[in-house]
Amino acid sequence: MELRHLRYFRAVAEELHFGRAARRLHIAQPPLSQQIRQLEDELGVALLVRSTRRVELTPAGEDYLRRVIEILDGVDAAGRHARRIADGASGHLTIGCVGSATYSLLPRLVRSLREELPGVDVDLRGEMLVPALVDGLRSGALHFAVLRPPADAADLTVEVLRAEPLIVAVPEGHRLAERGSVDLAELAEDDFVVHAGQGRSVLNELAVSLCVAAGFTPFIRHEVAETSTLVTFVAAGLGVALVPEPTAALDIAGVRYLRLGHGGGQLDLAAAYLTSAHSPLIDRVLGLLRTAVGD
Amino acid sequence: MELRHLRYFRAVAEELHFGRAARRLHIAQPPLSQQIRQLEDELGVALLVRSTRRVELTPAGEDYLRRVIEILDGVDAAGRHARRIADGASGHLTIGCVGSATYSLLPRLVRSLREELPGVDVDLRGEMLVPALVDGLRSGALHFAVLRPPADAADLTVEVLRAEPLIVAVPEGHRLAERGSVDLAELAEDDFVVHAGQGRSVLNELAVSLCVAAGFTPFIRHEVAETSTLVTFVAAGLGVALVPEPTAALDIAGVRYLRLGHGGGQLDLAAAYLTSAHSPLIDRVLGLLRTAVGD
């Protein structure tokens, strides 16, 4: 049996007339009769009752017609869906994101995804550390990540979106809190709050090396998992923290953000995906992300 | 596009190997590659990523595979269902029934339908008069009827199931209530309760002609639509009624059923269906009904 048989049967069942059905199908009447006969033989079921004056559906034929219409519509729909997925207009995507991008960049990305690709359904995971993001991409749990460029990324395609200067978060009562800008060396005596993860956090590594370059080793007092927690700890007066500039979007009471003068650094923000899982959808998301960064 | 393309795609997508898929399909590998290529060209979508060492599905291909499996399963299911309907093991049936068969024959028929043809779903309408049953068959509202053989039945196939003797229903206080059997002539002075319908009821016609043959014209006091109402009216002392014997199954308090001696008659009970709507299912129901009558 082939779709041809189903298409032909549908035409005859809807026209209830072999001649008209054949015209509608752009074939001659005899081959149409043949194909319908074949279909009935293969099913072992009479679908139509013919006389020269009237063609009627049997009860089995009526049921079969309903199902055939569903099948033929299903075939069309399958093609349409495949095409939508192929050009990235439809599909499913899980996006992971580091903490500092969670509060400014991610909402902008989501808004433009909703507008530009309404057929795509997106799962989001914010507040993740870089090693977890890389693991997520490799395990297939994430399709796309916004992160700090990691060292071991041979199987990933990483595109730097922009460089973000580091700033300092200090509690409101801090001796430097009213300054607009400080040098890193001025923080030599302060307690530091950093991300947990045995130094595997890209931000931690940069922060420590900057401090060393500024002539001191930071005294790490607390380790936390999320950026929001980190800022809350600073607000509570438990120490200071070096964070990328967009973290300032996290406007928590009791925290002041200061620019860094001498000894400051910057950290790249990048998009990454598993090279082997590259897809049109990822390209379109990457395009939207570039725009979101530009805004 | 033909089902062949979908079957072949399914095989390749499940095997992820053109050679194995071709073996599973009992064809050679090159024509399989060709057909898959055709499918992709027609859809305008890459479904598979091939290298000589590995075949993988694209995201569009994964979605398409899911839908293709549904379609192919749907094609099989459609054939199975059509076959079930064609041999009467499945389908839908509306059965109409005269009042006197509603209380004994119809329940037995329904029980055996449930047992023998569980795939058939049945709608029942009991307590109908013969003209309404015939109209129902002709309009398509009923597929099958249990009735008294009507006069104008050229387009119906009518099969007599059995002859049912008429009996008399009298109220408990009636002067003849304690007799086992009466002659029709003894009811010459009684009020009669009959079915409504301007004499078009087959039972009414027989009853009147029997009375006339017994030498009197029945005095019709009440006309009712349902047999159950008719018996209730008799129980209430509003008159007597001639009813077919199975009506006695309707055991209402205050009613006595008496056999008829001289002047009695009998009424055929029959099954009927529209000859043009004859189907295997109707044959099977008719078979069950014959058994139910025999019990």
Added chain:
DNA sequence: TAAAAATACTCCATAGGTATTTTAT
């Protein structure tokens, strides 16, 4: 008897086969 489906036959498009080449590991 006239309209429509079925049958008889013919033809060619194409599915599928065989042999070979290309390609990626």
Added chain:
DNA sequence: ATAAAATACCTATGGAGTATTTTTA
């Protein structure tokens, strides 16, 4: 070097066409 997919080419099945017959309302 080798396994596997793609390409080239050929064969033959069967889908579709034309002409005709059969059927029934």
